[in-house]
Amino acid sequence: MAATELTLYELTGANPELRFSPFCWRIRLALAHKRLNANCIAWRFSDKQKIAFSGQGAVPVLVDHGQSIHDSWRIAKHLEENYPSQSLFGNASASLVQFVNAWADRALVPAIAQIVILDVFNGLHEQDKAYFRASREKMLGASLEAVVEDKPTKITKLKRVLAPLRQALGEQAYLGGNAANYADYCVFGMFMWARCVSPSELLEKEDPIYTWRERLLDAFDGMARAAFTVSENQRLKVTYP
Amino acid sequence: MAATELTLYELTGANPELRFSPFCWRIRLALAHKRLNANCIAWRFSDKQKIAFSGQGAVPVLVDHGQSIHDSWRIAKHLEENYPSQSLFGNASASLVQFVNAWADRALVPAIAQIVILDVFNGLHEQDKAYFRASREKMLGASLEAVVEDKPTKITKLKRVLAPLRQALGEQAYLGGNAANYADYCVFGMFMWARCVSPSELLEKEDPIYTWRERLLDAFDGMARAAFTVSENQRLKVTYP
Numbered sequence: 408m409a410a411t412e413l414t415l416y417e418l419t420g421a422n423p424e425l426r427f428s429p430f431c432w433r434i435r436l437a438l439a440h441k442r443l444n445a446n447c448i449a450w451r452f453s454d455k456q457k458i459a460f461s462g463q464g465a466v467p468v469l470v471d472h473g474q475s476i477h478d479s480w481r482i483a484k485h486l487e488e489n490y491p492s493q494s495l496f497g498n499a500s501a502s503l504v505q506f507v508n509a510w511a512d513r514a515l516v517p518a519i520a521q522i523v524i525l526d527v528f529n530g531l532h533e534q535d536k537a538y539f540r541a542s543r544e545k546m547l548g549a550s551l552e553a554v555v556e557d558k559p560t561k562i563t564k565l566k567r568v569l570a571p572l573r574q575a576l577g578e579q580a581y582l583g584g585n586a587a588n589y590a591d592y593c594v595f596g597m598f599m600w601a602r603c604v605s606p607s608e609l610l611e612k613e614d615p616i617y618t619w620r621e622r623l624l625d626a627f628d629g630m631a632r633a634a635f636t637v638s639e640n641q642r643l644k645v646t647y648p
Numbered sequence: 649m650a651a652t653e654l655t656l657y658e659l660t661g662a663n664p665e666l667r668f669s670p671f672c673w674r675i676r677l678a679l680a681h682k683r684l685n686a687n688c689i690a691w692r693f694s695d696k697q698k699i700a701f702s703g704q705g706a707v708p709v710l711v712d713h714g715q716s717i718h719d720s721w722r723i724a725k726h727l728e729e730n731y732p733s734q735s736l737f738g739n740a741s742a743s744l745v746q747f748v749n750a751w752a753d754r755a756l757v758p759a760i761a762q763i764v765i766l767d768v769f770n771g772l773h774e775q776d777k778a779y780f781r782a783s784r785e786k787m788l789g790a791s792l793e794a795v796v797e798d799k800p801t802k803i804t805k806l807k808r809v810l811a812p813l814r815q816a817l818g819e820q821a822y823l824g825g826n827a828a829n830y831a832d833y834c835v836f837g838m839f840m841w842a843r844c845v846s847p848s849e850l851l852e853k854e855d856p857i858y859t860w861r862e863r864l865l866d867a868f869d870g871m872a873r874a875a876f877t878v879s880e881n882q883r884l885k886v887t888y889p
Contacts, residue, residue, distance in 0.1 A: 498739030500825030502816045506748060509812035514755075571750035575743045584741030 413438070413445035414470040416458055420530035420604070423449040424635035427530060427603035429516070430479040431467045432596035432631075437483050437589060439627040441493045445469070452535040480508055483589055495589040507582060507590040510571075515597045518568045519609065521561040525551045526605035530637045558607060565609060569616055576615045580622065587623060595623045599631055606638045654679070655711040657699055660690035661771035661845070665876035668771060668844035670757070671720040672708045673837035673872075678724050678830060680868040682734045686710070693776040721749055724830055736830040748823060748831040751812075756838045759809045760850065762802040766792045767846035771878045799848060806850060810857055817856045821863065828864060836864045840872055847879045 415438070418428035426435075426449070438445050450457055450466050461468045461475040468475055469482045476485045487495045496504045524543060528551050531539055540551060547554050555561070572594060575582060582590040598620050601609055610617040624632040656679070659669035667676075667690070679686050691698055691707050702709045702716040709716055710723045717726045728736045737745045765784060769792050772780055781792060788795050796802070813835060816823060823831040839861050842850055851858040865873040 497741065499744050500738065500740065500820060500823065502820035502825055503740050503744055503748070503823050503831055505819065506812050506816035506823060506831075507744070509815035510751065513808075513811045567754075570754045571747050574750035574754075575747035578746065579741060579743035582741065582744050582747060584743055590744055590747075 412472050413443060415445040415447045416450045416461075416466045416468040416470075417447050418466050419449035419451060419532075420535075420637070421532040422530075422635065422637070425530055425603060425637060426634065427527065427600055428466065429511075429596040429600035432599040433479045433589070433592050434467045434469065434482050436592035436595065436623075436627075436631070437486055437495055439630055440495060440588070440592070441486060441490050443486070443490060451532050452538055453532075480505065483508075487589075497583050497586075497588045499583075499588070499590070504588070504590045504593070508593040511593045511597055514568050515594065518561075518565045519597055519601055520547070521554055522558055522565065522607050522609065523555070523601045523605040525555045526607070526637075527600075530604040562607070562609060566611075566614075573614065573616055576619050581619065587626060591619075591623065595620065595631075599634065602631075603634060603636050604638075653713050654684060654686035656686040656688050657691045657702075657707045657709040657711075658688050659707050660692060660773075661776075661878070662773040663771075663876065663878070664690040666771055666844060666878060667875065668768065668841055669707065670752075670837040670841035673840040674720045674830070674833050675708045675710065675723050677833040677836065677864075677868075677872070678727055678736055680871055681736060681829070681833070682727060682731050684727070684731060692773050693779050694773075721746065724749075728830075738824050738827075738829045740824075740829070740831070745829070745831045745834070749834040752834045752838055755809050756835065759802075759806045760838055760842055761788070762795055763799055763806065763848050763850065764796070764842045764846040766796045767848070767878075768841075771845040803848070803850060807852075807855075814855065814857055817860050822860065828867060832860075832864060836861065836872070840875065843872075844875060844877050845879075 415431070415434060417426045417431040417435075419425055420427060426432075426447070435447075448457075455464060458464075458466065458468050461470075461477055463477040465477070467479055467482060468477045469485070471485065471489065476482050483495055484501065524547070528536065528539055528543075544550055572582075579585065581587040582594070598609065601607065610620065656672070656675060658667045658672040658676075660666055661668060667673075667688070689698075696705060699705075699707065699709050702711075702718055704718040706718070708720055708723060709718045710726070712726065712730065717723050724736055725742065765788070769777060769780055769784075785791055813823075820826065822828040823835070839850065842848065851861065
């Protein structure tokens with residue numbers, strides 16, 4: 408099929424090159440895994456009209472031959488069903504991969520948000536900032552500035568949340584085993600979220616998760632490593648213990 | 649092979665029929681899954697001498713043709729490698745199953761302990777009680793009585809911790825997909841721990857996890873459902889909202 412028959416609407420910031428959504432990253436990687444090209448369209452929180460056709464108010468939205476699919480998990484299943492070569496789930500049950508997907512959503516998103524949420528805000532276009540601050544501060548029950556106070560403690564807490572991933576990567580290179588699959592991308596998307604917007608280093612070099620992340624940054628000809636970040640220079644200088 | 653060539657040392661309480669260790673349950677279920685019989689030997693915390701041959705101070709310890717293997721994850725891998733029929737991991741990578749194993753250890757054990765730890769203590773033989781109280785109170789930084797205060801709140805918290813499992817079971821019957829595998833047993837063992845010692849009901853009937861637990865209680869001719877509990881009558885009467 409022609410590349411132009413798949414269209415992915417992706418969240419972006421002030422700079423349209425900044426594609427930082429962890430959920431959109433999952434789909435970017437899923438498409439690369441299946442060697443599918445998609446026409447990627449930048450979308451901002453305030454661009455409601457742009458995806459009104461899908462009936463959704465958020466991305467990722469994938470349009471495949473005129474059919475629109477939303478929600479990263481549903482998109483992954485759609486791709487697996489409709490483009491079965493290069494399986495996204497390997498031979499694992501969908502429910503086992505979905506478990507990792509849900510763990511990343513429920514356990515990792517809040518733990519990483521405590522470190523990078525203000526950086527996300529700072530990367531946004533002016534037209535999105537008021538909405539983002541109001542909705543996230545309501546959700547978190549505190550100002551964005553208060554949420555990210557004492558980052559070293561938050562990074563220590565994240566390290567504990569990541570314990571199951573660390574243990575699983577102690578014996579094999581990827582959650583998928585010898586090769587990465589969608590379980591890996593579900594989690595790696597979270598690290599791309601942080602990488603794209605924040606100077607904070609979330610992992611210590613000695614952590615097996617760091618090595619795993621390096622491998623995924625290099626995957627698909629370094630696609631993730633080459634992604635635009637707001638703070639490449641700054642990020643290399645700032646680390647927390 | 650003859651049934652007697654596998655021996656499993658299992659934690660027990662005052663009543664030697666009470667086999668409540670979540671880690672030993674994983675191996676019970678793994679053996680049943682592989683249709684292997686084992687000679688199960690009751691062991692108490694203070695029976696150090698009984699497993700001294702293994703170099704370990706805790707169970708499960710499996711002895712297979714004279715070779716002793718400890719730690720439930722290592723035992724599962726040993727069984728999978730040495731008795732490959734009826735695969736424990738299905739076609740999933742070992743690391744993906746190990747992720748669930750580690751999540752149960754790191755996220756579920758503490759959340760369930762906050763509800764049942766005093767019931768565990770009450771089920772123990774007198775000879776184990778002083779050791780158990782001292783070691784667990786040191787670990788938890790509070791008296792066992794204080795740890796289990798306000799169970800309804802702890803049960804609500806457990807419900808949140810279980811969110812990834814609930815989501816994964818929304819589309820398929822088991823973490824293993826259409827059939828249970830070791831990923832399911834890793835988590836189900838935690839519910840058996842609670843069931844054997846505690847009158848507290850951890851799940852609401854409407855929860856997909858409740859239905860999944862029912863199916864696993866019925867598996868292998870109702871092996872888990874038939875297990876001795878300290879409080880069968882009491883358990884049926886006590887629920888938390």
